[in-house]
Amino acid sequence: MATLRYDTPASLQTHKRRVRAAITLFYFGQGLAFASWASRIPLIKSQLALSDAQLGTVLLMLPIGQLLTMPLSGKLVSKFGSHSLLPIMALLYGINLLAIAFAANGIQLGILLFLFGVIGNMCNISVNTQGVLGENIYQKPIMASFHGAWSLAGFTGALIGLLTTNLHLSTAQHFLLIFVLLIINVFVNRSYLAPPSENLTMKRSFSFKPDRILISLGVVGFCSMATEGAMFDWSGVYFHDIVQSPEQLVTLGYASFMIMMAIGRFIGDFVLQRLGRQRTLQVSGLLMFTGMMLSVAFPNIYMATVGxxxxxxxxxxxIPTVYSVAGKHPTIPSGMAIAMVSTVSYLGFLMGPPLIGYIAEVFSLRFSFALFSFFGLLMFIMSSKLKVFKV
Known part of the structure; x- marks a missing residue:
């Protein structure tokens, strides 16, 4: 169990920047580990001689591991505290990443990815609970910047992956490097994590039962993550098949989406303070709807990129806003509330991409994108009606 450096309200306020830095670096570490794995997928596929279908099946093991352990993660965080669980799980995440490099076949890789999903989910619930506690210390929105650190780690991990590949380092050498960085990160920052909130003991006695607020927050998260998943998996295909961009610009849509998402997260806290949660989510929903419809109505490289x-x-x-609101639930522990909302939200990320493919098979990819734009409109309507966003 981690011994915390600052465990009184006075010391937390005095050193809150150090606490925020520690939480930020744990977000960064988790994003770096995941991006490092993603950067090596093509090479691992080739080394294990996996077909496209086999790789698809193997990759599915990761989200299955995440989804199956959502309730368990919430209970563990509530019982032991995110400050205790996060450093342990962050180390296990690094060990699991390193083990992936030594998978000898698809079955071993599938088992390791299932565990990667299980441990990654526990890291996810723990670190987002820390994000909520960090906001409580600052008494203002800072969750978006934490998620911005995760996005920045994604770029960093991709660049390190590109560099290690060009230097002809093996996957094991690459993942060992990341593991060493994760170990340093954990031991430097584990004592500076935020302590549990004072009312945690009171909340622990509550028998967890999802209420209307958490389900509604989950639906808002579902709309956002379904759109996000569609952009992650289908932006390249859309630019290739529909926009018909030059081969060297096929990734332009994905890159423009990722860069603006990262920028949006770093300026998000400022926007939330100025506009409030409700108006920010309303504008976000309209941007999602308008952006996707723009790329559908005008499928040329310029308008599609803007969209x-x-x-x-x-x-x-x-997602930072939804998790922040869930973590401040008056009667349910932060970890369990975030786990509930995360479960519903993540279903959107999991179901969105294949759903686009099925719709495109029957109609067209443009029709799929047009249909998915209405997730933004639904999010606008829900955020307008939910009182919890008005606070």
């Missing part, structure tokens, strides 16, 4: 940039800004603050 994808709008979607990137639109999705940037939604």
């Amino acid at each position: 994808f940039m709008m979607v990137g800004i639109g999705v940037a603050c939604n």
